[in-house]
Structures are given as structure tokens and as C-alpha cells.
Amino acid sequence: MRELSVTLAGLHLKNPVITASGTFGYGLEFSRYGDLKALGGICVKGLSLAPRQGNPMPRVAETPCGMLNAIGLQNCGVETFVRDKLPFLPWRDTAVIANLYACDAEEFAELAGVLAAEEGIAALEVNISCPNVRAGGILFGQDPAMAARVTEAVKKRAGIKPVMVKLSPNVTDIAAVARAVEAAGADILSLVNTLSGMSVDVSSRRPRLANVIGGLSGPAIKPVALRCVWQVCRAVDIPVIGMGGIASAEDALEFILVGAHAVQVGTANFLRPDFAFRLVEELPPLLERLGVSSWEEFRGTLKV
Amino acid sequence: MADAGGCREVAVLSRGAESPEGERHGLWRLAVENPGWTKAVAGQFAMLRPLRFGRELTWARPLSLFGVTPERVEFFIQVAGRGTAHLAAMNPGDRLVMWGPLGRGFAVEPDTPTLLLAGGVGLAPFAPYIAAHPRPDNLRLVFGHRPPLAAYPFAKMAATIQAESFHEEKPGDLDRFTALLRERLADYANGLVLACGPRPFLAAVADMGRAAGARVQVSLENRMxxxxxxxxxxxEKDAKGELVQTCVRGPVFWARELAAFDGGLETPGSREGCACGN
Structure with missing residues (x-):
């Protein structure tokens, strides 16, 4: 299979490999380890209107087959990103996807407006796994109505940019959130964000993260992620980008087999910084071996 | 294309302890193939991830460079947990993924009297520092340790520069070690002081060095x-209150660049945040 490209709701990717937000910096950190132009897409570190410091240290902890993080969305702010980072990314060759973080729907909309004006941004990814400050801190992504409101707000200001909503797995019924967000106008869904978790040290009797609770990622969460993607793909008509614990080309194809159009790779970028570049190279021979000649004949063909 | 300093799979060439004492206390030298590194500076580090980690152990381990020749890259490791235990048990031919050299190393000022202060396995970066320094007569080393001295590659380093060691065996020894450090630091007004070791040791050195009028660099080992x-x-919070990555802006910093070491008070980060953790 030579043609790896895929188009989702107007978002063109030269291959279905996207680096996940929060695991690939602003892209440039990895240019020493591979050609950024070889990637399908780059989701940059979550951006907020103002720069953010994030949570106190320690804010990462290793766990079996994965890790916990509670970075708290440390980022340089959208203005600095647009001025100092975006111009150096190869956005004509590789889709640069801006990940948005905000505390209320109005702020989300404002952020979307700023990013929608940038030629170098291919799509917006909305992080709804964050607390709605105006609603007592309940997470946008845990309430279908609030998730829909944020989606609408972003969509209104996004212009022609496809809007991708990133779903949290920490919900009772992820398909219900997916349907609500689809009805609100989302063009693409990406899932899953991290699983809420914690880790403690019995000798110090302290949590391993200063924030106590953090997000679990890595191969440990792949079965949960795969289940979520499977359920969501059956519930909606818009394209889905799957992620959660992908650490090999086989893992990536599992997500496509259950219905995803593309994948994001995250924690594996920490296992080795050339992971995403290698994944792009490993897909064609694996597809060849499996006798796959196009994405259309493979995607969503899980036999059940 | 990735350069020679990119991410490479390399084989272990040798592994051994300095002495039976080293073996007993989990202190090992590990040499791996040099994947083509041509320039590396003492104080820089590499990330090492044995293939045997599989998916079970997630992160590569950051290790300070102990020596770089055209053929090999060497590390001096203390077993501190499961990852370092894996690394210390590697045999010749075993493979690992390595990327580096990373970060910023120690300042070299050939004509400035320079005091090297090492605690435990923090001795490692000073071996290549001493080896590459054009004026070893301007260097002096003070080394504090808990396992016996024979477990460390101290003797070879002491053969080329003025060096002394301090064995911390019982609780009261720490005060005597601190007194020794203060005494040595007093001779380095306007001199250069380079420190590598546990964080409390670095904090003490930064305080005493500042009081003595020395310019101090510290090498941090934050979890990454x-x-x-x-x-x-x-x-790590810098003196302006910005959070900077130890891996790229450090691991060696001027003590005055950092909030925790510049003599001011450390202010905690915010706690507001995102349940997804990102």
C-alpha cells in the first residue's frame, strides 16, 4: 500500500500518524530525531489565551506500562505560539493542529477566533477534559450538554477550520458525549484523553504527584481506548481519530480496524523521540504483509 | 534526516564495577557503542532505554556522561530502582535505545581556579570534566560519599588533580562534611564552583558558595x-519565576538562575488545572 494519505472533514493528512498534544512539545523539540515533514500531523501542546505555569512538581510518575501526568497545561500562551513557534513548523507539508484549553465557553471561542485566523493551522482540537470554572469546576467533557455548548462556541469562531473535539474516557457513556458533540457541529472526534488515576508511595505516605490525581497514559490504557473508539465509531457519522497507548504499527492498525480514520501517538514519543517517524515508515510494510491495498478496504472492518 | 546525535539503537560493550565494593553497593560502569557522537561536554547526559524494558518500564533513564571516545560512551550508574537495576545488569551485546548528548554541561574557564564538589554518584560528570580540562592544575575536587571509596572511580581522578574524599558513615558526619565544604569554598571568592549530587547538597553548596563570593553551577537530576x-x-523555577525544562536548559545551571538556589524563597506553582492532567 503506497497511498497512505487520508482526508477527514477537509483535514488532509499525508499519512494517518499524528503526534498527540502534550507529548510532542511545539514540534520543534523533535526535529533532531526525524523529519517533521514526514508526519501526517502535529497536535501542539495545549494552548490557552494567557501563558500558564501549570501544577507544582512532581508532576509526572512512571507506572507499569505507562505514566501519570499532572502538568496542568503549562504553555506559552497562544500569542507566543503564533509568533514564535508556528512560523518554524512545516505547516505546508504537515497538518499543524492547535489544541485549545480554556476555562469557559467564551474563552474557548476567543481562542478559536485567534487560531482560525492563522494560515498555518490546519484544524482546531478542543480539549474538553478540563473544569468549567463557571459551573463549579465540573469537567466540560463529562456533561454532554456542556460539551455541546463548548463545541458550538468554538465552531462559530473557527471559520473554515475543521473542529475536532477530544473526548475524555472518564465518563459513564462516551457514545452519548460523542453524539452530543456531533450534533453541536463537531467535524471530527479524537479520543481518548488520559484516564484519571493516582499513584502513592507507601514509605513516604505521599502521592507521587503533587496534584495527587493525574492522567494515565501509555500501553496500559490501550484496551480502554480501543473500546471507547469502537463504541464511538458505531455511534457517530463524523470521522474519528483514535489514540491511547499506541506503541507499534500493529497498535495503530487496531484503532483503524475498529473504525478510526487516523491515530494520535503520545506517550510512545517519550519511549523514544523518533517513535512517530518510525511508525510512519513501519506502516507500509505491515499493510503489505496484511494484504491491505487501501484504507477504505481496511477501516472499520473488524469482524464481530 | 536525524543527525548522529539523534536516537540510536546501540549495543553494550562492557559492564563492570570499580571493585567488589562497587558491586556490593550497586555502583557500575556501563560502556556502550558510540553511535557517532563527535562533540559532548562534561555535564551533558543521555537517555538510555534497554530493549528489555519492553512496554513494562516506560521511560528511558537519564544518565550523566562519564566518558566519550570515538568508539564508546561510558556511564557510571548507581542502582536506585528497577530501571537502573536493569541497566546495571546489562551484558555485552545487549541492546538499548539511546539519545543524546543532551542539555548543557559545566562551564570551562581554564584560567579560573575551579572547585569540583561531588556527592555520591554525582562524581560521574567530573571524570570527563577533569580529562578535558586544559589546566588541571587549576582544579580541585572534594568528594563526599557513603559507600566505601573503592566503589568509586575516585583514585584515577585524584591522580591528576588535587583531590580529597570524605566518608559519611554516621549522622554527625554530615555537619563535618558541611564544615569542610565551607572551608574549601572560602578560597574561591570569584572562583568557579561546580557541584553535582543530591539536591540538599546542592542547596548547601549554593548557599555557602554565594556567601563565599564564588560563582556556582549546580547539576540537577529532576525526574523526566x-x-x-x-x-x-x-x-525548575528560574529566578524570574518562569518554569524551565531541566533537560534542555540544564541540567547544569548557574545557581543564581534558579529560584530554589538563588537565596530567595521558592514560590509554589498554581494548583488550578485540568483533570486530564495535560
């Missing part, structure tokens, strides 16, 4: 996942 500036796990 990636080593390339992306995970934001290893951040």
Missing part, C-alpha cells in the same frame, strides 16, 4: 520522561 523538552515533567 523524555529528555528533549516535551514532557514538562522536569521543570
Amino acid at each position: 520522561a523524555c529528555g528533549v523538552g516535551a514532557c514538562l515533567g522536569c521543570v
Whole structure:
């Protein structure tokens, strides 16, 4: 299979490999380890209107087959990103996807407006796994109505940019959130964000993260992620980008087999910084071996 | 294309302890193939991830460079947990993924009297520092340790520069070691002081060095996942209150650049945040 490209709701990717937000910096950190132009897409570190410091240290902890993080969305702010980072990314060759973080729907909309004006941004990814400050801190992504409101707000200001909503797995019924967000106008869904978790040290009797609770990622969460993607793909008509614990080309194809159009790779970028570049190279021979000649004949063909 | 300093799979060439004491206390030398590194500076580090980690152990381990020749890259490791235990048990031919050299190393000022202060396995970066220094007569080393001296590669380093060691065996010894450090630091007004070791040791050195009028660099070993500036796990607050990545802006910093070492008070980060953790 030579043609790896895929188009989702107007978002063109030269291959279905996207680096996940929060695991690939602003892209440039990895240019020493591979050609950024070889990637399908780059989701940059979550951006907020103002720069953010994030949570106190320690804010990462290793766990079996994965890790916990509670970075708290440390980022340089959208203005600095647009001025100092975006111009150096190869956005004509590789889709640069801006990940948005905000505390209320109005702020989300404002952020979307700023990013929608940038030629170098291919799509917006909305992080709804964050607390709605105006609603007592309940997470946008845990309430279908609030998730829909944020989606609408972003969509209104996004212009022609496809809007991708990133779903949290920490919900009772992820398909219900997916349907609500689809009805609100989302063009693409990406899932899953991290699983809420914690880790403690019995000798110090302290949590391993200063924030106590953090997000679990890595191969440990792949079965949960795969289940979520499977359920969501059956519930909606818009394209889905799957992620959660992908650490090999086989893992990536599992997500496509259950219905995803593309994948994001995250924690594996920490296992080795050339992971995403290698994944792009490993897909064609694996597809060849499996006798796959196009994405259309493979995607969503899980036999059940 | 990735350069020679990119990410490479390399084989272990040798592994051995300095002495039976080293073996007993989990202190090992590990040499791996040099994947083509041509320039490396003492104080820089590499990320090492044995293939045997599989998916079970997630992160590569950051290790300070102990020696770099055209053929080999050497590390001096103390077993501190499961990852370092894996590394210390590697045999010749075993393979690992390595990326580096990473970060910023120690300042070299040939004509400035320079005091090297090492605690435990923090001795490692000073071996290549001494080896590359054009004026070893301007260097002096003070080394504090708990396992016996024979477990460390101290003798070879002491053969080329003025060096002394201090064995911390019982609780009261720490005060005597601190007194020794203060006494040595007093001779380095306007001199250069380079420190590597546990964080409390670095904090004490930074305080005493500042009082003595020395310019102090400290090498931090904050917990990190990636080593390339992306995970934001290893951040340290700088003197302006900004969080900077230890892996790319350090691991060696001027003490006065950091909030925790510049004599001011450390202010905690915010706690507001995102349940997804990102």
C-alpha cells in the first residue's frame, strides 16, 4: 500500500500518524530525531489565551506500562505560539493542529477566533477534559450538554477550520458525549484523553504527584481506548481519530480496524523521540504483509 | 534526516564495577557503542532505554556522561530502582535505545581556579570534566560519599588533580562534611564552583558558595520522561519565576538562575488545572 494519505472533514493528512498534544512539545523539540515533514500531523501542546505555569512538581510518575501526568497545561500562551513557534513548523507539508484549553465557553471561542485566523493551522482540537470554572469546576467533557455548548462556541469562531473535539474516557457513556458533540457541529472526534488515576508511595505516605490525581497514559490504557473508539465509531457519522497507548504499527492498525480514520501517538514519543517517524515508515510494510491495498478496504472492518 | 546525535539503537560493550565494593553497593560502569557522537561536554547526559524494558518500564533513564571516545560512551550508574537495576545488569551485546548528548554541561574557564564538589554518584560528570580540562592544575575536587571509596572511580581522578574524599558513615558526619565544604569554598571568592549530587547538597553548596563570593553551577537530576523538552515533567523555577525544562536548559545551571538556589524563597506553582492532567 503506497497511498497512505487520508482526508477527514477537509483535514488532509499525508499519512494517518499524528503526534498527540502534550507529548510532542511545539514540534520543534523533535526535529533532531526525524523529519517533521514526514508526519501526517502535529497536535501542539495545549494552548490557552494567557501563558500558564501549570501544577507544582512532581508532576509526572512512571507506572507499569505507562505514566501519570499532572502538568496542568503549562504553555506559552497562544500569542507566543503564533509568533514564535508556528512560523518554524512545516505547516505546508504537515497538518499543524492547535489544541485549545480554556476555562469557559467564551474563552474557548476567543481562542478559536485567534487560531482560525492563522494560515498555518490546519484544524482546531478542543480539549474538553478540563473544569468549567463557571459551573463549579465540573469537567466540560463529562456533561454532554456542556460539551455541546463548548463545541458550538468554538465552531462559530473557527471559520473554515475543521473542529475536532477530544473526548475524555472518564465518563459513564462516551457514545452519548460523542453524539452530543456531533450534533453541536463537531467535524471530527479524537479520543481518548488520559484516564484519571493516582499513584502513592507507601514509605513516604505521599502521592507521587503533587496534584495527587493525574492522567494515565501509555500501553496500559490501550484496551480502554480501543473500546471507547469502537463504541464511538458505531455511534457517530463524523470521522474519528483514535489514540491511547499506541506503541507499534500493529497498535495503530487496531484503532483503524475498529473504525478510526487516523491515530494520535503520545506517550510512545517519550519511549523514544523518533517513535512517530518510525511508525510512519513501519506502516507500509505491515499493510503489505496484511494484504491491505487501501484504507477504505481496511477501516472499520473488524469482524464481530 | 536525524543527525548522529539523534536516537540510536546501540549495543553494550562492557559492564563492570570499580571493585567488589562497587558491586556490593550497586555502583557500575556501563560502556556502550558510540553511535557517532563527535562533540559532548562534561555535564551533558543521555537517555538510555534497554530493549528489555519492553512496554513494562516506560521511560528511558537519564544518565550523566562519564566518558566519550570515538568508539564508546561510558556511564557510571548507581542502582536506585528497577530501571537502573536493569541497566546495571546489562551484558555485552545487549541492546538499548539511546539519545543524546543532551542539555548543557559545566562551564570551562581554564584560567579560573575551579572547585569540583561531588556527592555520591554525582562524581560521574567530573571524570570527563577533569580529562578535558586544559589546566588541571587549576582544579580541585572534594568528594563526599557513603559507600566505601573503592566503589568509586575516585583514585584515577585524584591522580591528576588535587583531590580529597570524605566518608559519611554516621549522622554527625554530615555537619563535618558541611564544615569542610565551607572551608574549601572560602578560597574561591570569584572562583568557579561546580557541584553535582543530591539536591540538599546542592542547596548547601549554593548557599555557602554565594556567601563565599564564588560563582556556582549546580547539576540537577529532576525526574523526566523524555529528555528533549516535551514532557514538562522536569521543570525548575528560574529566578524570574518562569518554569524551565531541566533537560534542555540544564541540567547544569548557574545557581543564581534558579529560584530554589538563588537565596530567595521558592514560590509554589498554581494548583488550578485540568483533570486530564495535560
